[in-house]
Amino acid sequence: MKKFARTPRPEWSNWDAIEEAEELLPGIWSVSTASHGGLILSGERQEAMPEALRIEGASYEEDVNWSHVVLAFESEFREHSKLPGAQIALARDCVRCWHPDAFTTFTGEKVTEEGSYTLKRRRAYQSCIGELCVTAAWGSWADWVPEGKTGVVGSVIRSVDHLGHATYESACQYALVDAKAYEARTDPVSFASLNAELIECPPGMAR
Template sequence: MTFLPTAQPTMSIWGAIQSADQIAPGIWHVSTPSHGGILLSEQRQAAMPDALRRDEPFYEEDVNWALVYLGFEAELRRVDRPAMGAAILLAHVTVRSWRPQAYSAFTGKPVPSRDSHVLRAIAAYEAVIGEVVVVAAFGSYADWVPEGKTGVIGRRVLSVDHLGSATYEMIDHRALVDADRYDSCQIVNSFTAIGAEPLP
């Protein structure tokens, strides 16, 4: 299929476009004062593979830009631009990590959990469904937290979605835990695992 160049866009879902660069016909990288990403022409959006296509032709710059690079990888590899090969490699890493289901559906290759933050988060939350987990933590600067302790607010996990985001029961549980047992780097800290002592 031959794709046609399009006129430079002036507006996006992120606001007025300050700069725009047509990477390939109908594939625009755009920037606004607040955000940016890839904007596709109607022809390009229609040609996006089903597994990678978003509902709208806007692919934000944090994650979804990489879907476009995968969708048109063969063509983009022929584009004479500095670091295009590195951008395509990064696109594979990004989609594997943050859109693993889309990656598997598009490539036919399963994504191991070690390669995907999303899959690790899903597994971590699935393991504690029904348990209370930390959703906020406070040091001894808070008037209700003694020295050597971390104050935690927890909620019971009800479910987890395909992006690794949990749904919680909307009831807060306050507790104290020994400061050295709470690790904010963990995806999930269940009250049981960290030995949280509930407060009245």
């Protein structure tokens, strides 16, 4: 196992001024700020990150990307860090769920839709490519939406990236749909599935 050098406490972070910092392993700092936090890697650690798990900038935020670092150096974390075993196991689950392609490339393990929210989302949005789908909605509190209705705006899905994020055509369309039907939706939701009643762009709204 390669030996990594210890590094000074980071002086900055992508998230805010650093309030607390702990070196979990040489060259791997866990930092927290008033707003967010995550793991910051030394140049040596970042260079050693497997390509499939490496994120540009060497800052791995605390919601999801931290798990890339723990998975990359899993054996070292188990042997030499104070990180609980449950958190190390969570890292594997986190990468598998949210970044399944990176997980498979690094581990060689196939990920199914049952084990990955991202794969489910990607398939769902891919099935709607070319369809007019809802991107935002307003309740009857809006002056252009009648009681019992939900006002929606949407665009045609043009493409879907590897994380299941859709790219939409620039043109948008407004419509009214049944409020209960909208409440029962599962995303993505097409205008056709809601029997949307197309309307002109309401006054003051973006075209």
